[in-house]
Amino acid sequence: MGAVVWVTGTQEVEEAHASEAAGGGSTTETPSGTETSGETTTEAPAAAGDAEAGKQVFESAGCAACHTLADAGATGTVGPSLDQTKPSAAVVVDLVTNGRGAMPPFADKLSETQIQDVAAYVSSAAAAS
Numbered sequence: 001m002g003a004v005v006w007v008t009g010t011q012e013v014e015e016a017h018a019s020e021a022a023g024g025g026s027t028t029e030t031p032s033g034t035e036t037s038g039e040t041t042t043e044a045p046a047a048a049g050d051a052e053a054g055k056q057v058f059e060s061a062g063c064a065a066c067h068t069l070a071d072a073g074a075t076g077t078v079g080p081s082l083d084q085t086k087p088s089a090a091v092v093v094d095l096v097t098n099g100r101g102a103m104p105p106f107a108d109k110l111s112e113t114q115i116q117d118v119a120a121y122v123s124s125a126a127a128a129s
């Protein structure tokens with residue numbers, strides 16, 4: 001008879017577990033493996049990414065199809081020439097993450113690290129051209 005009290009107690013514990021499992025669950029995994037050993041780039045404090053890795057992102061993500069960027073040998077004309085607009089890293093992060101007009105968002109195609117990297121690359125390569 002007194003067992004009912006115990007059953008209630010167990011249910012409470014189970015509910016706590018269930019809501020815990022439902023609450024978490026948005027872990028964003030960042031692919032590692034693009035570590036660089038040399039740390040000699042100390043120009044723009046805004047560029048947190050790795051420009052070397054960003055060049056690969058620029059080429060593989062298809063940016064070159066729409067944008068001109070001399071450093072990458074890109075001659076696309078759908079979007080503005082990045083050699084001309086010379087966007088800051090912050091602008092690149094914003095555009096690549098959210099898109100704008102005919103520019104598609106890449107938030108679900110590229111990781112946050114890749115977006116930081118391509119921003120570091122585009123901002124430095126465009127400024128140098």
Ligand code: HEC
Binds near residue numbers: 061079091095100
């Ligand atoms: C399908 C074509 C297309 C692709 C692919 C594309 N873009 Fe764009 N991009 C555009 C267009 C069009 C605009 C102009 C958007 C507007 O302002 O209306 C633009 C704007 C930009 C700007 C802002 C330029 C400025 O200074 O105002 C940046 C930076 C940029 N793109 C970077 C990238 C990068 C980096 C990639 C690859 C990850 C990329 N784009 C891929 C079409 C594209």
